[in-house]
Amino acid sequence: MTVSQKKGFVIRIGRKEREKRQRRESIIDAAEEIILERGFDAATMDEIAEQSEVSKGTLYLYFENKTALYLAICERGSQKLNDRFGEVLTTDRSGLEMIRALGEVYLTFVREMPLYFQAFSHYEAIQDEEFLKENPIAKQCKEHAKQSLTYIVRCLQVGMQDGSIDDSYDPKELALLVWSCSRGVVQMTQLCNRKHDYALIDDMDVDLNALIPLLLKVLEKGMKGE
Amino acid sequence: MTVSQKKGFVIRIGRKEREKRQRRESIIDAAEEIILERGFDAATMDEIAEQSEVSKGTLYLYFENKTALYLAICERGSQKLNDRFGEVLTTDRSGLEMIRALGEVYLTFVREMPLYFQAFSHYEAIQDEEFLKENPIAKQCKEHAKQSLTYIVRCLQVGMQDGSIDDSYDPKELALLVWSCSRGVVQMTQLCNRKHDYALIDDMDVDLNALIPLLLKVLEKGMKGE
Amino acid sequence: MTVSQKKGFVIRIGRKEREKRQRRESIIDAAEEIILERGFDAATMDEIAEQSEVSKGTLYLYFENKTALYLAICERGSQKLNDRFGEVLTTDRSGLEMIRALGEVYLTFVREMPLYFQAFSHYEAIQDEEFLKENPIAKQCKEHAKQSLTYIVRCLQVGMQDGSIDDSYDPKELALLVWSCSRGVVQMTQLCNRKHDYALIDDMDVDLNALIPLLLKVLEKGMKGE
Amino acid sequence: MTVSQKKGFVIRIGRKEREKRQRRESIIDAAEEIILERGFDAATMDEIAEQSEVSKGTLYLYFENKTALYLAICERGSQKLNDRFGEVLTTDRSGLEMIRALGEVYLTFVREMPLYFQAFSHYEAIQDEEFLKENPIAKQCKEHAKQSLTYIVRCLQVGMQDGSIDDSYDPKELALLVWSCSRGVVQMTQLCNRKHDYALIDDMDVDLNALIPLLLKVLEKGMKGE
DNA sequence: TATGAATGAGCCTTCATTCAT
């Protein structure tokens, strides 16, 4: 695609292609900014169009739908998380240590870019199954999620082999568990950090920041091989 | 109010009051049905009015807002869950066993009435802090949530005393952890059971129903005192 | 009505009648307060009912209509203005002096109870001719207005006789003119005293309070016989 | 913008702009018709949309508000009146004669297009100061009003110089007076011409058409220099 | 007579989406 054989022609195509992608990205950028300001439901296509310095019509040239645009945010987010997970795998550590590292990566990700976390939730709330089934971006999202999960599975498997994790568990089930728990804990953390709070903790003096480490501690002990 | 001395009078008051409450409940019933069919966002006040065989105006007589109506659903749900949690506490069991029981109760609750679980999520997504701060129903919801959490704390404390749970943990933090993880796992379960699936597991042959028991197993081991 | 011949009976009627009127008046009082706070259009029957400590149903027992209630305010206002005009007539002054007095009375009235002035305008803006034609309160309003105008006519006639006003004018026409001009000037004064202003005068440094005296001065000179 | 050098381009821009303005105007036209039929309060955006053969959404593309649309009517009206006032100033007449001319112009204006007169009243009744303060159309209206008043001031000043008007008066105050009185008289005239009448004059046989000339006569005499 | 729950037509406004240019 970027390899040009018949210069004059191929290169022009390439540039166009590149510009198209850039514009697509910049639209997503804009959408993220607007959503950050106004929330997913309150954000309008008009605002996003304006922010991205593109006409509303053009928006629909790049995304068939508001939903599709939102999915694109999801996809970007899951991609990013995936990449970070992938990096962990490249390090030379015990399985348990890698799990610990994944946990930290996840927490950092959510702290740095909470919008994506919201986006994931938003995506999961979409009711229109048909649309999701057909949509290629939705498929990408799924793919990323699967891969992230697979990273966890791999870590667990390593752990089971190096003896740091009890190998009587099913690694896949365990991975799903780890993933779900992390999500749950992070969600709770996010929630409690908002002003009105779920208020669970007003008078409870619990350290939210301790929650993820605690999770890791309990999980580790719970998963540990002897 | 229900004690009638001068029949004619006192009873009439009582009946009115009762009818009012019944109508309120029946509106909530209707709302639940509609939301179940169409989802929270797609449900309209018109549909709910029609379903509850009440005029739109009457809806607003009982609930100042669409949001307020939704909060009422939340409140009902959290009340119900609370009651079930409370029952567990009355049984004579070890702390760990009670935690196990709570887990099962939670899972059953979510399976039987998934709408309430959705409602909780929806509630948490509400952005308008001001409204939540003022609204008495929202306060009720919070209260219920706090109480549910307290139930977990109590169980853990019992467990720490009877030696079934490691007492070096902070019971409050642990409770929050248990709660968050359960929520996370149940959410995942729900998600995967929907048609389009998060698809994480399509080709992964993992038994979702095993997830909560697995959580319990891991948590138990992780929390267990020696 | 208040004369009682057959005590037991007639008096009870009288009391009821009296209470009824009092309640009617207290409703009007309430309406005035609410309108003062919220304006004619924004005021609702609910608010008025609450303020008057009467049920909404009762409101409609006393006034067939929101419009009818508003007309009642008008009537009360025009009655009051009329009374004050009437008093002027009883004094022993030249025609011109009485006209001057009427002007002052009018200005004072509008300053003290601007609501009634608003009410008059509101009344005039009512489009539903049919309703106005049939409504007895509307007729009362008209009657009061006519009488006020007649007072002016009388003053002018006196002035023509005592030589303080040029008797070549038609006193009725002149009265209407005086009335209209006063109304116009007062209206302008009111307008400019509001914050946003008609802004006519922001940078014009004109003394609004001088306007009515100026009107009187010019009119006097314009009407004066030699 | 209308000067076209590179035809193809410049003209196309111009046409769009022109069409936009025309549509805006045609919406105002429609609004005027509907309001004439039903009154300001009873007129609905739906009706106006239908009348202007435009969708309701489009209405809100051109006017942010029902109020804004009504202000636009005001602005148009005040513009028109202003133009007519301006023309008077161009003639070669004595100050007093010009004042007379202004009076006639005003009366004619109100007779020909009573809607605008109503619109002015409606505008003055708007309570929402904030909106008026921000709104550019409202500012235009104010500007027009100021200018109209200035025309009167100019005429009076001319009259004071040519000796037709007593120069001991403050021309600004006098202008405001003339303006207010005219407004008051015209208002009364309008009122009495409506069917239900203020009824002041039913049995009074006064010639309404004589009122403005009478005003002028009295004012002239009242303002005249010797 | 008094109540106040119920009504429901109707209002203004929003916004995702389309389509002629």
Place this chain on the structure above:
DNA sequence: TATGAATGAAGGCTCATTCAT
């Protein structure tokens, strides 16, 4: 490909008025 004016269905909500008790 890009535009942005136009759409119109739909939404939440209000409030004067009625009527069974």
